[in-house]
Amino acid sequence: MLKQVEGSHAVAEAVALCRPEVISAYPITPQTHIVEDLGTMVKAGGIENCQFMLVESEFGALSACIGSSAAGARSYTATSSQGMLFMMEAVYNASGMGLPIVMTVGNRAIGAPINIWNDWGDSMSARDSGWLQLFAETNQEAVDVHIQAFKLAEELSMPVMVCMDGFILTHAYARIDIPNQAQVDEFLPPFQPRQVLDPAAPLSMGAMVGPEAFTEVRYLAHHKQLEALELIPKQAAEFEAIFGRDSGGLVKSYEAEDAETVVVTMGSVIGTMKEVLTGMREDGISIGGLTIRSFRPFPREALREALKHAKRVIVFEKSLAVGMGGIVAMNLRMALQDFPIRVHSAIGGLGGRPITRVNLRRMFEKGIQDQLEEPHFHDINMDVVNREIEREQVERRSGAIAENILHDVGVVAAAKAI
Amino acid sequence: MFQVRIHGRGGQGVVSAAEMLSVAAFEEGKHSQAVPSFGSERMGAPVVAYVRIDDKEIELREPVLEPNLLIIQDPTLFSAIDVFSGLRKDGYLLVNTTKSMEELGVDEAAEKLPAGHVAAVPATELAMRHLKRPTPNTVLLGAFTAMSDVVRIDSVFKAIERKFPGKIGDMNIAAAQAAYDAAIAD
Numbered sequence: 001m002l003k004q005v006e007g008s009h010a011v012a013e014a015v016a017l018c019r020p021e022v023i024s025a026y027p028i029t030p031q032t033h034i035v036e037d038l039g040t041m042v043k044a045g046g047i048e049n050c051q052f053m054l055v056e057s058e059f060g061a062l063s064a065c066i067g068s069s070a071a072g073a074r075s076y077t078a079t080s081s082q083g084m085l086f087m088m089e090a091v092y093n094a095s096g097m098g099l100p101i102v103m104t105v106g107n108r109a110i111g112a113p114i115n116i117w118n119d120w121g122d123s124m125s126a127r128d129s130g131w132l133q134l135f136a137e138t139n140q141e142a143v144d145v146h147i148q149a150f151k152l153a154e155e156l157s158m159p160v161m162v163c164m165d166g167f168i169l170t171h172a173y174a175r176i177d178i179p180n181q182a183q184v185d186e187f188l189p190p191f192q193p194r195q196v197l198d199p200a201a202p203l204s205m206g207a208m209v210g211p212e213a214f215t216e217v218r219y220l221a222h223h224k225q226l227e228a229l230e231l232i233p234k235q236a237a238e239f240e241a242i243f244g245r246d247s248g249g250l251v252k253s254y255e256a257e258d259a260e261t262v263v264v265t266m267g268s269v270i271g272t273m274k275e276v277l278t279g280m281r282e283d284g285i286s287i288g289g290l291t292i293r294s295f296r297p298f299p300r301e302a303l304r305e306a307l308k309h310a311k312r313v314i315v316f317e318k319s320l321a322v323g324m325g326g327i328v329a330m331n332l333r334m335a336l337q338d339f340p341i342r343v344h345s346a347i348g349g350l351g352g353r354p355i356t357r358v359n360l361r362r363m364f365e366k367g368i369q370d371q372l373e374e375p376h377f378h379d380i381n382m383d384v385v386n387r388e389i390e391r392e393q394v395e396r397r398s399g400a401i402a403e404n405i406l407h408d409v410g411v412v413a414a415a416k417a418i
Numbered sequence: 419m420f421q422v423r424i425h426g427r428g429g430q431g432v433v434s435a436a437e438m439l440s441v442a443a444f445e446e447g448k449h450s451q452a453v454p455s456f457g458s459e460r461m462g463a464p465v466v467a468y469v470r471i472d473d474k475e476i477e478l479r480e481p482v483l484e485p486n487l488l489i490i491q492d493p494t495l496f497s498a499i500d501v502f503s504g505l506r507k508d509g510y511l512l513v514n515t516t517k518s519m520e521e522l523g524v525d526e527a528a529e530k531l532p533a534g535h536v537a538a539v540p541a542t543e544l545a546m547r548h549l550k551r552p553t554p555n556t557v558l559l560g561a562f563t564a565m566s567d568v569v570r571i572d573s574v575f576k577a578i579e580r581k582f583p584g585k586i587g588d589m590n591i592a593a594a595q596a597a598y599d600a601a602i603a604d
Contacts, residue, residue, distance in 0.1 A: 138477070167455075172452065173436070173437050173440045173452035174476070175444055354481050355479070356483065357478075
């Protein structure tokens with residue numbers, strides 16, 4: 001049914017349709033509305049057989065899910081940014097134990113400096129954990145991918161995080177088709193755990209594993225992600241057959257099939273990019289776009305297939321490995337290393353810096369001339385940067401960088417409209 | 419695509435205004451996007467919200483840089499930020515004030531716009547009368563429906579009812595109607 005709702009609310013409705021049995025909740029901007037809305041639904045009796053637990057922290061939230069999933073309950077939670085860090089031990093625990101928890105990540109930058117706005121820092125901090133990481137481009141896709149996530153998690157017995165850009169998607173009102181219960185029940189069967197705590201059939205979950213077997217256990221987590229490379233497209237096709245929409249999958253091409261230059265990105269920014277790419281094509285430039293929908297598992301073969309004809313790739317990402325460069329770019333370069341393709345790395349949108357059609361077009365034009373720095377920091381103000389570097393060179397007690405820069409750009413800049 | 423930028427301060431219902439405008443457009447079968455843009459959430463801090471309305475799916479995620487409609491819920495913002503940035507020559511300007519554009523010092527910007535595209539609405543006063551609260555948002559939406567065909571007043575009423583069921587919704591509808599009537603009379 002078509003509804004005009006906030007992204008968070010749509011996600012809450014999608015999760016509710018998946019018949020979760022335990023939802024543990026701890027608020028953090030920008031995912032709070034999701035767990036709040038789920039709480040409201042549970043209180044109103046809208047979700048059968050569901051226990052909604054308020055916990056004391058994000059570490060508590062995911063730990064509660066670990067317990068409930070181990071007991072055989074379909075379990076869900078949500079977090080962002082610092083919350084992800086606070087639960088990090090549990091994040092590795094959940095994937096290490098192979099528990100099919102689904103968690104929404106409302107992508108938000110990680111501090112310091114404290115920042116509530118969108119970038120992929122939080123998801124990236126868990127990219128090696130074994131959790132599957134699926135990125136939604138629109139709120140409609142967020143709804144659809146959450147439904148697919150439960151099925152994927154339970155089929156593999158691995159946890160899945162559904163990543164959606166904070167504020168840009170979580171807080172955006174849009175026209176969304178919310179599926180009905182019958183459709184979701186047809187797609188998603190009841191949870192049948194591979195492992196469950198049961199006094200009648202005792203087992204150890206989370207056993208200590210020494211050097212003699214750790215490699216094999218860890219390898220199997222990797223193996224499951226490789227299995228997911230087959231399962232994700234298969235389930236996306238099953239989803240399309242029931243719900244009538246192409247959502248999820250490994251990658252999606254936006255007229256990249258025969259493009260000389262392909263811009264590769266993830267999440268919502270492709271929406272703004274599409275218009276730019278169309279405009280450039282109308283001006284005779286051979287350029288297209290590609291989104292990575294599944295970041296973990298990294299869809300190596302699908303990307304090689306999609307990009308093999310290209311001369312050049314521009315990776316645009318809202319993430320930075322400090323001291324190294326672009327993370328998605330690194331992953332892609334590894335996948336394409338034997339191809340004669342030039343891969344540019346552009347990093348932008350950090351901490352919620354707006355990305356506009358105008359500044360994208362400028363960047364793409366530099367890219368097609370192979371004139372982007374390595375890596376290229378999109379929309380960065382180097383005058384501000386250089387003034388701080390100079391301050392540090394001139395004086396030992398140069399002060400706190402964040403405060404210095406806020407004074408430099410004008411503290412009201414944070415409150416400025418645009 | 420019709421793009422709206424709403425400026426106000428925390429607590430004045432800027433984000434709700436954007437939500438309701440997007441729901442009104444939805445009620446008319448259109449695609450619509452409403453997104454808030456805030457700094458630290460606190461009462462009194464400047465808040466901006468964006469709305470886009472179109473006949474096809476809206477995929478643009480950038481801030482609204484060239485609004486067709488600018489709604490200023492708090493005129494004290496004129497001295498704090500450049501609210502007029504990018505306002506289109508054929509755009510609309512709606513300001514919550516009892517003063518004239520001249521008295522506010524923004525007549526230069528207002529004069530650039532076509533006749534009938536500028537309105538000073540005493541929205542806080544109308545809100546106090548009908549809602550007993552100084553929240554000008556639904557009043558301003560009501561006034562806007564009198565200025566253009568982008569959304570109809572009855573769609574705005576449906577959006578208000580959806581957001582505020584019961585008595586509060588009724589009071590807001592009355593306030594919006596009053597603003598509409600006043601704007602039509604002008």
